Amino acid sequence: MTTAAERKPSVGEFILRTRAVGPALALVVAVALFSLTTRTFLNADNLSLVVQQSLVVGTLALGQTLVILTNGIDLANASIAVLATLIMAKMALGGGSAPVALVFGIVVAVAIGAISGGVVTGLRLPPFIVTLGMFTIVTAAARIYASGQSYPVSDPLLGWLGNRQYLFGRIEVTYGMGLALAMFLVAWYALTKTAWGRHVYAVGNDPEAARLSGIHVRRTVLSVYVVAGLVYGVAAWQALGRVPNADPNAYQLGNLDSITAVVLGGTSLFGGRGSVLGTLVGALIVAVLRSGLTQAGIDSLYQDVATGILVIVAVAVDRFARGRQA
Template identity: 80%
Template sequence: MTTTALRRTGVGEFVLRTPAVGPTIALVVAVALFSLTTDTFLDVDNLSLVVQQSLVVGTLALGQTLVILTGGIDLANAAACVLGTLLMARLVADGVAAPLALLAGIAVVVAVGATTGGVVTALGLPPFIVTLGVLAIVTAASRIYAGGQSFPVTDGLLGLLGTRQYLFGQIELTIGMGVALGMYLLLWYSLTRTAWGRHVYAVGNDSEAARLSGIHVRRTLLSVYVVAGLVYGVAAWQALGRVPNADPNAFQTGNLDSVTAVVLGGTSLFGGRGSVLGTLVGALIVAVLRSGLTQAGIDNLYQDVATGVLVIAAVAVDRFARRRQR
């Protein structure tokens, strides 16, 4: 937006109409605040750790963003991710080649997404109800499959995304960071530069208007859930690189954490408004907030309170922005 436009609409109006701006400002403020109130927050090692801690939730939030942009929500994304980690790790433990185990795990997670999308589109049921049911089914399936066990990961391929490299000999990076960044950029391009992306936003804004304009609404919705499933499959691979152990009880709040990242990133829970780059910022806000408050000696319960307040504030801002646009 030009300087003239900024003067005409006002900075506040610009922030309301550009979803990623507000979260970016919040992230900068949080980093500045914690750098002033703690001694180690700006250490290179700590900043690298913050990014690594946001990877799995950030990847889950990427798929969640696609679903929320269509006006839905996915409560089963973390459960599907956990099922993927269990399949990958157990198959390798049972003697299956690691590449086949990796593909099988991702394929099953994609199948969960496709099934969810199929039920939503074919029966016209609310995504909240469908994914709540899928959450229960997949969680039970994971625990039955695991048999109360966890499965250590010793294979190099399954743990590949956790491989560390050092930039300039000091800044610790992982392959998983590069993969996550690549996925964000790819989906940003897909949503902003392709017909498919325009259809996703149109369906989220008004599915009936989208149908009348010639968009195949059901096909678009199904494709969103399939792509989201693929992203969740990669999140499962990310999880094994982050913690080399497949545990059926992992990521129990991952679905809510991913929604939190999406909402803090400026994506509207009502659909049709937001961006994946905003979600990336939102995931970093959550990680920065938890790291900074932990270093400041704040109890985890109060951290949850702070996160909850931020989510409510973000939704309130979104509702206000929508009213201003009418």
């Protein structure tokens, strides 16, 4: 008699267990659908543009994934990146060295991430509350620092990630695409091949069990927020390469978009399960949906409705998967 452990899993069970499969299938279906319903979606220039549009949110989502894997959440990630763009642009416009401005902006992002992580671990407050408060503080700080103005960026270094090359003479790629791919691969390696990554998953699954097994839970969580801050600083650089203008009102929904990408990528909001490669696919799904629906003439408000429905479905599937595996 075949036991439950020996039984070959059904297609549905395989998709639930292999978290990256579902998002990848959803991406393929979305691309196929829009290629059939619009004339220009599969155009090489359009596909390149879709990837470029996903870069900033995708980079923010990478940092968000690390935090969510520890059963946390970061509502301040986009506001941290916006503040970093303003620091970089304003320092460069004021006659400062562009390399110094770039590094200082990233350092500020890392410092804010460290503060959030320190409050979460030191005072044992819920990450939602801490990062909600940090979101309010950083958003206000960015507007005060900008004095209600936006700052154009003309320095080659700050806009370097927007530089373009052409593969096979026609496919447009940017340096930002290469950097984003490298970051996702490094994060994947760190999470799957190092002790730090195993500790991150263990803390997200059960912090008390992780502590009893000898893992420094607080240190691990703090390190995740610090690394996430570094990623948000790079997202700021990505943003200046994408649009050479630092605006205090930019990416107002960036935190929600990054969470959407993480959830659509198969990472559990309850911590301990998911992958950064799934998040990369999730960010592409968001960009593909917006591009395809726009080309199909769908109002942006209805696009938000469709995205919201997808998020709810993704969370419901995750909860169902957890129930089946319990």
